[in-house]
Amino acid sequence: SQQGEEDPQALSIQEGENATMNCSYKTSINNLQWYRQNSGRGLVHLILIRSNEREKHSGRLRVTLDTSKKSSSLLITASRAADTASYFCATDAPPPGRRALTFGSGTRLQVQP
């Protein structure tokens, strides 16, 4: 079963708007990561947030983590057509749990020019 579930499954916005994607997970985590996948390509790591962090920024990306609600959000500000991709959250468990990442089902983002 998948640890992370993204919401929404698909999102379509206009260039310049902000895009918010959410991820919920079920069990305790060590870290939560967000990855991006362009059509037909492999996943690319975007950002990692540790379980003791609440918010992290990287360029136009902002990630929040609420461990009490077992949820995370990824905000892309001032979106561009090039941001069109699928976005996945991934979690790994604290030791001695499974250290490999478990990926969610992804959010397909379409940014209209």
Next chain:
Amino acid sequence: DARVTQTPRHKVTEMGQEVTMRCQPILGHNTVFWYRQTMMQGLELLAYFRNRAPLDDSGMPKDRFSAEMPDATLATLKIQPSEPRDSAVYFCASGLVLSHGGETQYFGPGTRLLVL
């Protein structure tokens, strides 16, 4: 610019044939992962190696799939015999364990497999 390489990029084969996919992880990475991605199941972990030792292959059908790391520069995933339901994109990723225990993964471009 270090990257994970995978061969072949595309493979079309007939049911019952053996399929071998290869992956060259990024030099210096000590973890290697094999994933399978389909529309229905999403991204599934098949196998996970650390320092060439298999740590987790619970996601892999053992009767037909096998994963190995003959050396630190090569990981292989074999399917024998292949079946149409194995049609998917197979990704290899190599990992860098961070100081706080997190692991960022670097994905290859994938092998798109079609079993007829």
